[in-house]
Structure formats: structure tokens, C-alpha cells
Amino acid sequence: MNPVIPVSAHSDAAPLQTTAAASLSTIHKALLPLGVVLFDWLFWREGGGVNMLVFTLFVLVVQFVLLPRHAAVRRAGSFWLMVGGSLFGAAMMAVYGSAVAALACMASLLMLLGYVNQPHLKLVLYALLTAAYSVAQAWLRALAGVRAPRNTGAGMRRSWFYGRLFLVPLGILGAFHLLFAVANPRYEALSSQALARLGEWLARLLPDISFGHLLFIALGFLVTAGVVVVVPVYYFADHESRFGEFVRRQRDRVASFGVRRPDFGFRTTRMLDLRKEFLAAAAVFGLVNVLLLAVNAIDINWLWFGFEPAPGFDLAQFVHEGTYVLIFSILLAMGIVLWFFRRNLNFYAPGLPWLRWGATVWVVQNAVLAASVGLRNYYYILNSGIAYKRIGVCFFLLLVFFGLATVLLKIWQRRSAYSLVRLNSLAAYAVLLLLAAGNWEVWIAEYNLQARFRSVDIGFLLAMPGRTLPTLVAHRSALDAAAHLTTADEYGNATTITAAVAQQQLNKVVVEWQAHHRAQTGWQGFTYADWQAYEQLKNQQ
Structure with missing residues (x-):
């Protein structure tokens, strides 16, 4: 019996598929x-x-x-x-x-x-x-x-x-x-x-x-x-298949059983409900615009121009807690816009222009807030180096800016929530491919071993893939110059070590990785970066 071609509800040329009753071809x-x-x-x-x-x-x-x-x-x-x-x-x-x-x-x-x-x-x-x-x-x-x-x-x-x-x-x-x-x-x-x-x-x-x-x-x-x-x-x-790209006007479904009934009462009720929803939306956008304006004014005055952390200032807490709260605020704002513009309020002619401009100002202010989040992350990287989460925040903010742009499309083009999910899903997939194209560990090691950093988390760097080892060996002097070297113990707690111990750990990791690389006789796990790192380590020794 040959495989059958099931008929899809959406296509008359579905791919070749087998059924439970059919034997394999x-x-x-x-x-x-x-x-x-x-x-x-x-x-x-x-x-x-x-x-x-x-x-x-x-x-x-x-x-x-x-x-x-x-x-x-x-x-x-x-x-x-x-x-x-x-x-x-x-x-x-x-x-x-x-x-x-x-x-x-x-x-x-x-x-x-x-x-x-x-x-x-x-x-x-x-x-x-x-x-x-x-x-x-x-x-x-x-x-x-x-x-x-x-x-x-x-x-x-x-x-x-x-x-x-x-x-x-x-x-x-x-x-x-x-x-x-x-x-x-x-x-x-x-x-x-x-x-x-x-x-x-x-x-x-x-x-x-x-x-x-x-x-x-x-x-x-x-x-x-x-x-x-x-x-x-x-x-x-x-x-x-139930979703569309644009919001459509929805009318009240009143059963008539084949008899046409006067609908002026329902029409009046609909207009009153829309007017109430418009007033609620206008109040929300107006009040939060004022509040967000105050927050953005503080951030612009504090972060955007000449920010210098004071001695003893906890930059990690400043970035971590502030970033998470602000990102949640931006996502909440996007959700509120989607809620108010989900149905017939998109067609409320008396107040639609005011509502659109109020929501647009709010979206723009959220973009300013996202820029402030990016600045917080930038200052943390500038003072403490790069880590995986800090790179993740950068790319997440790219998605936030793209998402805010699609929210503007929803406001002005009556796009549906389905359209926004589709566009933002494609953007997330594009970001995933962009992340896959980067040699992030090597770039992190090169940045974090600059002479201007007085504190180096050597345990974090040594835990990276072997392709980073030539960079670590080339920057040995940065370990000797660092005033504070840390690594993690078996329980994950940070421990301070000396430069001599750090050099010994680096030598041990290099020897073990080279032995592991030589032991791999098959080509299946071959990567160009590992081969290049192995050749560089041979030339550096």
C-alpha cells in the first residue's frame, strides 16, 4: 500500500504523508x-x-x-x-x-x-x-x-x-x-x-x-x-485561519428569527459603551503620559548626559532591578495599547484622532524609556565588562523597539494582535539567527581583559569554550595587572585568588583542552574556531 495524501482544510496539495493504517513505502x-x-x-x-x-x-x-x-x-x-x-x-x-x-x-x-x-x-x-x-x-x-x-x-x-x-x-x-x-x-x-x-x-x-x-x-x-x-x-x-491581519468592526448579534426589528436602541447603547471605553482609554493615556514624562525627564537629566556613578554606588543592583522593572513596564504598556485598540474603539470617529495621538505619544515615551534601559546596561558594561545577560538585554531591547514600531502600526493601520504576534515572532527569529552569527565568547574575553578593568572574573572566562583560550593566553599581562581576580568555588560562591594562581589555572585549562582536542580523531565534532584556536595555541607556546 502506498502512502496517502490527506486533504488539508487549507490546501489541495498537502505534502506526502503516511497514515496509521498505511504501510511505509x-x-x-x-x-x-x-x-x-x-x-x-x-x-x-x-x-x-x-x-x-x-x-x-x-x-x-x-x-x-x-x-x-x-x-x-x-x-x-x-x-x-x-x-x-x-x-x-x-x-x-x-x-x-x-x-x-x-x-x-x-x-x-x-x-x-x-x-x-x-x-x-x-x-x-x-x-x-x-x-x-x-x-x-x-x-x-x-x-x-x-x-x-x-x-x-x-x-x-x-x-x-x-x-x-x-x-x-x-x-x-x-x-x-x-x-x-x-x-x-x-x-x-x-x-x-x-x-x-x-x-x-x-x-x-x-x-x-x-x-x-x-x-x-x-x-x-x-x-x-x-x-x-x-x-x-x-x-x-x-x-x-480564524485570525486576520486587521481589526474589523464588530456588530451586536441580536437574534431576529427572520423578523427585522428596530435597532435604534441597541445603536444608542453601543455608542454609549464606546464613549465610556473612549473616556477610560483617554484617562489612562493622559495620566500615564504625564507620569511617564516625569520618569523620562528624570532619566534624561540623570543618565543621558554626564552620568558618573558615585563612590560605593551599587551599579549591579541599579542595572538589574531597574532594567527588569522598566522592561516589565514597557511590556505592560504595549499590552494596554493592544487592549484598548482590540475592537470597535478603532472606529469611534468622535475621539479616534485624540486617542491615536495620545497612544502614539505614550509609545514614543516608552521608546525613550527603553533607551534609558539601554544606557543603564551600557554603563554597567563600561564599568564591569560584558556578560551573557548584558548581551541578551541589548538584543531584547532591539526587539522592544521593533515591537513598539509594530504597536504604532496597530494604532494607525488598525492592525490586529495576530499581525503583531506574527511580525514580532519573525523579528525574534531574525535575532536568534543574528546571535548565532557572533563569536561572542571571544569578544567577551577581549573586552573584559582590557587594562582599564581592575577586577576580572577569571573563573567566568576559563569556563568559556576552548576557542577563547588564545585570547586569554595573549592577555596574560592583564591578569597580573588586575587588582582583583575572582573565581567561583564548588558551591558557586565568588572567591578571590592571586595572579599566580590565575596563571596556573589558565595553564591547566590550556593543557587539558589541547589534550582533549588531540584525542578527537573523528571529524564529526570539528569546528573551524576550535581548529584555529588549537593552531594559535601551538604558535603562542
């Missing part, structure tokens, strides 16, 4: 074991690098092979966006091997599968959820589609049936085991001992395959099944 039966073997070969006991690029190419080839030539997804711009994003994230994995590049690559591939499942989706979040739901069921569909060989006896077919049936409770058992292991440390310790003994028994039974390796192969099957077998998921596409 020949190409599916070939791709499933190929994907499992490839996954195991690329990732077992290997770090992330070129292997992510190779597996990404495998996923893309599978999609193009399985998709019908005239499938609607081939004409969807979102599909090609995710193809480009997946290749870009995988390329950055081959270059840097960073966690954010891995996240960008995996998110792009997952959303790609979502758009293959439902080509007419627009929200990247719904594409992500669609793919996740499909992948979660794909392994069951794959097992249901695999049949026992026809030339075997009834006993073999019966064993095959019960063997597949046993995998479902086994998967549920594994899920509950993970939950209990996280919640109960004692259970986790005892179960680890039991699994270790089971692994030793399997190691004697199968010398070349350990219990952990078997679990990894099972993971490879789950991933490959999600890539090869597409389970139709219509819920999120159907839910998205």
Missing part, C-alpha cells in the same frame, strides 16, 4: 534506517560541529525527496525562509559550534517540518508547535507502518506485533522515569545504580554496544521518524 523504509545510522555515526560521543551541517543537509534532502513536485509548500516563502535559516544555523555550528547556533539550527529545522506539515501557516510559533506535535507521534506511525516479512510464519508475525505493542508502554515508562528522577534525588541515585548494572550486563552480552548507546540509537530513531514520517496536524492551522 519503499523510500520510507530506506530512509528510516539510513537516518538512524547517520544520526548514530554523526553524534554518538561527538560534540556539535560539522555533524550538524551534514545532518541538516540530510533533513533537507529528505524533505525535497518526499515532497510532491507541485506541493504547495514548495511555493511558500516561509518554507524557503526556514531552509535558509537551517543552512545558516548549521553553517555557524560548523564555524563556532556555539549553543546559540545549535538552538538556531534546531529551531529552524523544527519550524521547517511544521511548514511542510501545513504550508499555509504564518505564525512561526504555530509552525513550531505543529512540528513538535507531529514529531511526538511520528515514531508510533513509523512502527505501525513497518510490517513483518511476508514469508515468515505466524509465530514470527505474532512476535513482531507484540514487540511493537510493547514499545508504547516502554516509552511511557521512560517518560515517567525521567520525571521521577528529576523530582526525587534518592530515586535518581538508586535507578542510576540499577541502570549501570543493566548496562554492565548488556556490555557482557553485546561487547560493542552499551546500554547508553542503545538509548542513543532509540533517540536517533525518534528524530529520524519525525523527519521522514509526517503526521498531519490541522489544529494550529485551523486555529490560525
Whole structure:
């Protein structure tokens, strides 16, 4: 039996998909074991690098092979966006091997599968959820589609049936085991001992395959099944089809049962309700504009021109607490605008111009507030160096400015909340790709080891990936010149160390990383940044 093409509510050319009742086609039966073997070969006991690029190419080839030539997804711009994003994230994995590049690559591939499942989706979040739901069921569909060989006896077919049936409770058992292991440390310790003994028994039974390796192969099957077998998921596409890009006027629905009734009473009631809502909105925008004007005036006078922290001033508390509160205030302001402009107030002609200008002034003032947050973060970086959260705040503020711009579109173009979510989701995805393109750890090390910083968190720098080590070795003198060197103990508490101890720790980390790099004989976990760092360290010694 060949795979069937289910008819979607949104497309007459849905992608090639299998059903629970259908057996797998020949190409599916070939791709499933190929994907499992490839996954195991690329990732077992290997770090992330070129292997992510190779597996990404495998996923893309599978999609193009399985998709019908005239499938609607081939004409969807979102599909090609995710193809480009997946290749870009995988390329950055081959270059840097960073966690954010891995996240960008995996998110792009997952959303790609979502758009293959439902080509007419627009929200990247719904594409992500669609793919996740499909992948979660794909392994069951794959097992249901695999049949026992026809030339075997009834006993073999019966064993095959019960063997597949046993995998479902086994998967549920594994899920509950993970939950209990996280919640109960004692259970986790005892179960680890039991699994270790089971692994030793399997190691004697199968010398070349350990219990952990078997679990990894099972993971490879789950991933490959999600890539090869597409389970139709219509819920999120159907839910998205109810939304539009613009707000529409809503009229009261009064049952008439075929009799036309005078509606002047209802019309008067509607106008009174809109007038009350307008007065509430005008009061909110007017009062908060005055309050926000006072806050912005203080910040501009204090932060924008010639800010110098006084001796003993707690800059960390000033940035952390103030930044979080101000960001929450901005998000709350955006939510209030969305609330008031959600329905018929967009069409209230008597007060709409005043309301729009009041909301616009509020949005602009929130942009000024966001700029003040950026200045707080800038002063912290200027005085204390760069950390991951400080970089995150910078990019989050970029999203805030973009979000405020889309709020202006909602105010003046009657955009819907769905439109804003769609645009801001794409902006968040673009920021994720932008973060994946950066060699942030090396840039952090170069900045934090400047001679003007009297305090250096050497423990933070040594915990970074190995590609930062040439930068640390090149700036050894900064460790000797620093007045205050800190590292973290086993409990996470900051501890002050001497420059000599810091140099010893740096030498130890360099030797261990070089030995680890030489021990990697396979190419799967290769990254260009690590290779470059290893060559630089050889030249520096």
C-alpha cells in the first residue's frame, strides 16, 4: 500500500504523508534506517560541529525527496525562509559550534517540518508547535507502518506485533522515569545504580554496544521518524485561519428569527459603551503620559548626559532591578495599547484622532524609556565588562523597539494582535539567527581583559569554550595587572585568588583542552574556531 495524501482544510496539495493504517513505502523504509545510522555515526560521543551541517543537509534532502513536485509548500516563502535559516544555523555550528547556533539550527529545522506539515501557516510559533506535535507521534506511525516479512510464519508475525505493542508502554515508562528522577534525588541515585548494572550486563552480552548507546540509537530513531514520517496536524492551522491581519468592526448579534426589528436602541447603547471605553482609554493615556514624562525627564537629566556613578554606588543592583522593572513596564504598556485598540474603539470617529495621538505619544515615551534601559546596561558594561545577560538585554531591547514600531502600526493601520504576534515572532527569529552569527565568547574575553578593568572574573572566562583560550593566553599581562581576580568555588560562591594562581589555572585549562582536542580523531565534532584556536595555541607556546 502506498502512502496517502490527506486533504488539508487549507490546501489541495498537502505534502506526502503516511497514515496509521498505511504501510511505509519503499523510500520510507530506506530512509528510516539510513537516518538512524547517520544520526548514530554523526553524534554518538561527538560534540556539535560539522555533524550538524551534514545532518541538516540530510533533513533537507529528505524533505525535497518526499515532497510532491507541485506541493504547495514548495511555493511558500516561509518554507524557503526556514531552509535558509537551517543552512545558516548549521553553517555557524560548523564555524563556532556555539549553543546559540545549535538552538538556531534546531529551531529552524523544527519550524521547517511544521511548514511542510501545513504550508499555509504564518505564525512561526504555530509552525513550531505543529512540528513538535507531529514529531511526538511520528515514531508510533513509523512502527505501525513497518510490517513483518511476508514469508515468515505466524509465530514470527505474532512476535513482531507484540514487540511493537510493547514499545508504547516502554516509552511511557521512560517518560515517567525521567520525571521521577528529576523530582526525587534518592530515586535518581538508586535507578542510576540499577541502570549501570543493566548496562554492565548488556556490555557482557553485546561487547560493542552499551546500554547508553542503545538509548542513543532509540533517540536517533525518534528524530529520524519525525523527519521522514509526517503526521498531519490541522489544529494550529485551523486555529490560525480564524485570525486576520486587521481589526474589523464588530456588530451586536441580536437574534431576529427572520423578523427585522428596530435597532435604534441597541445603536444608542453601543455608542454609549464606546464613549465610556473612549473616556477610560483617554484617562489612562493622559495620566500615564504625564507620569511617564516625569520618569523620562528624570532619566534624561540623570543618565543621558554626564552620568558618573558615585563612590560605593551599587551599579549591579541599579542595572538589574531597574532594567527588569522598566522592561516589565514597557511590556505592560504595549499590552494596554493592544487592549484598548482590540475592537470597535478603532472606529469611534468622535475621539479616534485624540486617542491615536495620545497612544502614539505614550509609545514614543516608552521608546525613550527603553533607551534609558539601554544606557543603564551600557554603563554597567563600561564599568564591569560584558556578560551573557548584558548581551541578551541589548538584543531584547532591539526587539522592544521593533515591537513598539509594530504597536504604532496597530494604532494607525488598525492592525490586529495576530499581525503583531506574527511580525514580532519573525523579528525574534531574525535575532536568534543574528546571535548565532557572533563569536561572542571571544569578544567577551577581549573586552573584559582590557587594562582599564581592575577586577576580572577569571573563573567566568576559563569556563568559556576552548576557542577563547588564545585570547586569554595573549592577555596574560592583564591578569597580573588586575587588582582583583575572582573565581567561583564548588558551591558557586565568588572567591578571590592571586595572579599566580590565575596563571596556573589558565595553564591547566590550556593543557587539558589541547589534550582533549588531540584525542578527537573523528571529524564529526570539528569546528573551524576550535581548529584555529588549537593552531594559535601551538604558535603562542
